[in-house]
Amino acid sequence: MKEPMIRRIDLKTQAKLKIQEYIASLDLEKSNKLPREEEFCRIIGVSRITLRSALNELEMEGLIHRRQGKGTFVNMTRRNMKLSFSPVGHFSDVISAAGFTPRLQPLLTEIIPADEKLAAALGINPGDEVIRDKKYFYADDVLCAYCEDHFARSLIGDMEIKALNTAGLSVFHYLYEITGRKVCWDKVDIAAVNTGLKKELALFGDKPLLFLRGTNYDEQDVPLVLIDEYVDTRILTFSQIRQRIINY
Numbered sequence: 001m002k003e004p005m006i007r008r009i010d011l012k013t014q015a016k017l018k019i020q021e022y023i024a025s026l027d028l029e030k031s032n033k034l035p036r037e038e039e040f041c042r043i044i045g046v047s048r049i050t051l052r053s054a055l056n057e058l059e060m061e062g063l064i065h066r067r068q069g070k071g072t073f074v075n076m077t078r079r080n081m082k083l084s085f086s087p088v089g090h091f092s093d094v095i096s097a098a099g100f101t102p103r104l105q106p107l108l109t110e111i112i113p114a115d116e117k118l119a120a121a122l123g124i125n126p127g128d129e130v131i132r133d134k135k136y137f138y139a140d141d142v143l144c145a146y147c148e149d150h151f152a153r154s155l156i157g158d159m160e161i162k163a164l165n166t167a168g169l170s171v172f173h174y175l176y177e178i179t180g181r182k183v184c185w186d187k188v189d190i191a192a193v194n195t196g197l198k199k200e201l202a203l204f205g206d207k208p209l210l211f212l213r214g215t216n217y218d219e220q221d222v223p224l225v226l227i228d229e230y231v232d233t234r235i236l237t238f239s240q241i242r243q244r245i246i247n248y
Contacts, residue, residue, distance in 0.1 A: 011046060015054035018044040023074055032074040090170045091137055091147060098236055100139035106165045107134040111153060121215045121226045122152055129153035131161055133171060134200065144235035146200050150226040155179055171225055183224055186214040193230065204232055
């Protein structure tokens with residue numbers, strides 16, 4: 001097994017975490033305004049360049065917004081949202097963030113040949129072996145999602161595929177333990193699908209599901225995992241705040 005590599009968290013990410021911790025410590029009922037840049041740099045211990053870079057990302061994620069001549073404010077609508085498309089963690093964490101107790105039911109781990117779309121998403125050749133791991137997710141024992149994780153068989157060498165379930169790890173942690181590669185970002189395609197698409201969706205009954213196909217990339221921007229998620233939005237309701245760029 002490959003020894004995991006130790007990587008440092010970059011300054012911008014550290015600053016984002018400190019800003020989020022600072023926001024969590026505020027009494028937002030009294031004021032949602034953040035300190036001026038000079039004071040904020042002193043509070044969290046970073047340079048103005050690093051602070052601005054971190055604030056820019058948090059503004060793109062909708063957590064804060066700036067008002068010209070007035071300052072930077074916590075976006076109370078975003079702050080009170082339970083689920084957002086960005087950022088997002090492991091699906092069990094998504095369920096917890098929505099206020100439910102998550103439960104995972106493993107279904108089947110199998111080896112399949114990559115078709116052209118799967119091969120293109122994972123950066124491998126058509127016909128290469130891919131591991132597909134199927135599972136249900138429950139929120140307070142109510143079925144809320146069906147997921148399929150896909151990654152190249154070559155990533156785990158000669159290891160038995162059943163080890164994925166017996167290890168009790170998410171696919172991200174499982175691959176990190178073996179390869180040392182971390183998932184850092186993903187590209188997600190979103191659609192609505194009918195439950196007749198797959199036999200595994202029959203338990204949801206006759207209703208449309210939100211379909212998320214996410215290609216997950218590592219720190220070198222190399223694709224690592226493709227995840228198909230079918231979500232019952234009656235249980236898990238997503239919201240998103242987007243920055244609008246309008247030319248007036």
